[in-house]
Amino acid sequence: MKFIHTADWHLGKIVHGVHMTEDQRHSLYQFINIVEEEKPDAVVIAGDLYDRSVPPTEAVELLDEILYTMNVKMKTPIVAISGNHDSAERLSFGSSWYRHSQLYIQGRLSDSFEPVRINGVNFYLVPYAEPGVVRQLLDDDSIHSHQDAMKAIAGKMEESLNPNEPNVFVGHAFVLGGQTSDSERALSIGGSGCxxxxxxxxxSYTALGHLHSPDAIKNPKVFYSGSLLKYSFSEAKQKKSISIVNMENDGSFDVTYRSLSPKLDMREIEGSMEELLDPGFFQSQNVEDYLKVTLLDEGSLIDPINRLRQIYPNVLHLERKWDLIDSKRKQSFSSVKDEKKSELDLFETFYKEMTEREFDGLKRDTIASVIEAVKKEEAVK
Amino acid sequence: MKFIHTADWHLGKIVHGVHMTEDQRHSLYQFINIVEEEKPDAVVIAGDLYDRSVPPTEAVELLDEILYTMNVKMKTPIVAISGNHDSAERLSFGSSWYRHSQLYIQGRLSDSFEPVRINGVNFYLVPYAEPGVVRQLLDDDSIHSHQDAMKAIAGKMEESLNPNEPNVFVGHAFVLGGQTSDSERALSIGGSGCxxxxxxxxxSYTALGHLHSPDAIKNPKVFYSGSLLKYSFSEAKQKKSISIVNMENDGSFDVTYRSLSPKLDMREIEGSMEELLDPGFFQSQNVEDYLKVTLLDEGSLIDPINRLRQIYPNVLHLERKWDLIDSKRKQSFSSVKDEKKSELDLFETFYKEMTEREFDGLKRDTIASVIEAVKKEEAVK
Known part of the structure; x- marks a missing residue:
């Protein structure tokens, strides 16, 4: 039995102000070509089909088009779950009607304990859920963390599954030991989500979504497929792919990877203005790619981003090496105490990283009072 | 052949701050009971299933539940179109999968010219569309108004339809001669939408949605079903119902009405504080109903709304007769010139009606400059 494992399509994603829908369409049609060639018995999509709970209508139309092509036209069974970026309710609207053509979109955890069986393999579809939701559903007050929740869910499944059959867990979670990229990091401060x-x-095989790198974790049975596209510059060096899993009746399997070539790559380049604007440098590369440029020039430059964009139209982010060294120097000053940072300091670091704007006195006071209030409330409990 | 005509469910509607979802659920289960009894060959929903393009998740879940019950469990074919309150793309996601169980949700006008045939009747499903969209789709530059657009759509259908078969047009529009209520009026200032x-x-029969009264229009072949519930106090005196249409093979038909009893009614009451708080008055009525109260007392009253709410918990709107007479007097002063009101004055009237707040100097200046800018832009074209 052969299935394809993919995840983290993030349809509707906007990266540095750029709508990625056309890039996503390009990669998804490549994906469809691979499905055409590989003829898998199922396609597994492990969450974050959309980038947000209310995606733009173009993303809604694209997902409809892609699923229709694979599932109805090409008659490929599909199992999918909602991730932390999806709205479970919105994504799974109509799912009762999809089943007749073997399209299973699981947004409701209460339905997860009955596997979907395709060609002898049992797929346990576990949508992303907050620990509080799992605590309520399983009526188990000991569940507080994501670890507790996942342990309880998988444990409950273990009670009823047949270990002599191949069983595939499909989930969306931050599994320990995974490498994070900027696009996921913000969600997991403090490790409570692990x-x-x-x-x-x-x-037999665990098909995960959430982390964007296909080699985010080294484990013989637990895998991330990685995202459809690079969605941040911290992913610039990753190779994106989809996983082709060939599974035997005893649950043993081998995995091969088919790489995806984006319409435009996301890359980092570095050099002086002069070097970067030299035809000898840029003529050998696709200047249309999405770029993060690090300029090595010292001193002031006139309108560097627009000069660069005359050659590289999709410069999304520009950095000066000097600025960088300056700010690193500032950072190292406080990094010794990083482990013992107060909530307010942690928030300040987070705010600056996310917005690249100053965390001024008024903002500081506001957040300080919020933290104070939360602490008071917790003390009362 | 028997079908049920309904429209304007407006799931997710909030009336004066009250979420109507539970009221809607109540009425929809009554609707399902009627379907159970009548056993129609089809249910027609003529638009505005939702109240807005991104409805709350409870509304999404309610629609899924109701359609599933009627279509899958009770095996009733359903034809539906998107109205001006729905997002056509979001509502029709997945519609390709629904067809196998005869659930047709039409959001795309380009698909409207091929009718859906159920038990010998052809249903032409025409989702709400702006004139500009119709102009582009039909490649007809003469289309500017809703009238032009509808004429062109119906005309194109007329070319190919078989007049010897029963043909039902399902649309969402403001058809001339219809009585409007407050919930629709705001959209049609100036009559350009007619x-x-x-x-x-x-x-043979035109099944409309948009106007909320079942007797909004007197025409032997063109009908509104009216909305599921009363959604504004201007609808307080309307009887809500669904239309049961029995159609012969030659397209002749008769219509009967089945009324819907809401969980809580929406009513207007009037009297002095003393009268309204007299048990002899309120004990004979359902004090839980949604109420608009008009107080006849003169002079000042201490906290009248909270005193009323001790008896009538769902007072949604409170008016003083005196205030009313005062403001009517003011209005009549300017009404002579109503026909020639400037855009700014029209906007002021609209603003006051919608928000019940003052249209002060700053607001006036802002809107004046917007109108000015638009006029300049139009002058340039």
Missing amino acids: VSSDCFDAF | VSSDCFDAF
Whole structure:
């Protein structure tokens, strides 16, 4: 039995102000070509089909078009779950009607304990859920963290699954040991969102979504497929691919990878203005790519971004090496105490990283009073 | 052949700050009971299933539940179109999968010219569309108004339809001669949105949505079903119902009405504080109903709304008769010139009606400059 594992399409994503829909369409049609060639028995999409709970209508139309092509026209069974970026309710609207053509979109955790069986393989579809939701559903007050929640879910499945059959867990989680990129990091400050990979010991293969790199974790049975596209410059060096899993009746399997070539790559380049504007340098590359440029010139420059954009129209981010060294120097000053940072300092670091704007006195006071209020409330409990 | 005509469910509607979802659920289960009894060959929903393009998730879940019950469990074919309150793209996501169980949700006008045939009747499903969209789709530069657009759409259908078969037009429009209520009025200032009923002459029955009263129009072949519930106090005196249409093979038909009883009614009451708080008055009525109260007392009253709410918890709107007479007097002063009001004055009237707040100097200046800018732009064209 052969299935394709993919995840993190993030349809409707905007990167540095650029709508990625056409890039996504390009990669998804490549994906469809691979499905055409590989003829898998199923396609697994492990969450974050959309980038946000209310995606733009173009993203809605694109997903409809892609799923229709694969599922109805090409008659490929599809199993999918909602991720933390999807609205479970909106994504799974109409899912009862999709089942007749073997399109399974799982947004409701209560339905997860009955696997979807395709060609002898049992797929356990576990949409992303907050620990509080799992606590309520399983009526288990000991569930507080994502680790508790996942342990309980997988444990409940283990009670009823047949270990002599191939069982695939499909989930959307931050599994410990995974490498994070900027696009996920913001969500997992403090490690409270982490899940250990041994939760999935009972399963033959665990198909994960959430982390964007296909080699985010080294584990013989637990895998990320990685995202459809590079969605931040911290992913610039990753190779994006989809995983082709060939599974035997005893649950053993081998995995091969088919790479995806984006319409435009996301890359980082570095040099002086003169070097970067030299035809000898830029003629050998695709100047249309999405670029983060690090300028090595010292001193002031007149309108560097617009000069660069005459050659490289899609410069999304510009940095000066000097500025960078300056700010690193400032950072190292406080990094010794990083481990013991107060909530307010942590928030300040987070705010600056996210917005690249100053965290001034008024903002500081506002957040300080919010933190104070939360602490008071917790003390009362 | 028997079908049920309904429209304007407006799921997710908030009336004076009150979420109507539970009221809607109540009425929709009544609707389902009627479907159970009547056993129609089809249910027609003529637009505005949702109240807005991104409805709350509870509304999404309610629609899924109701359509699933009627279509899958009870095996009733359903034809539906998107109205001006729906997002056509979001509502029609997945519609390709629904067709196998005869659930047709039409959001794309380009698909409207091929009718859906159920038990010998051809349903032409025409989602709400702006004239500009129709102009582009039909490649006809003479289309400017809703009237032009509807004429062109119906005309194109007339070319190919078989007049010897029963043909039903399903549309969402403001058909001339219809009575408006506050919930629709705001959209049609100036009459540019109107469509004349003779557009539909070629059809046996025209099933409309948009106006909320079942007797909004007197025409032997063109009908509104009215909305599921009363959605404004201007609808307080309307009887809400659904239309049961029995159609013969030659397209002749008779219509009967089944009324819907809301969970809570929406009513207007009037009297002095003393009268309204007298048990002899309120004990004979459902004090839980949604109420607009007009107080007849003169002079000042201490906290009248909270005193009323001790008896009538769902007072949504409170008016003083005196205030009313005062403001009517003011209005009549300017009404002579109503026909020649400037854009700014028209906007002021509209603003006051919608918000019940003052249109002060700053607001006036802002809107004046916007109108000025638009006029300049139009002058340039």
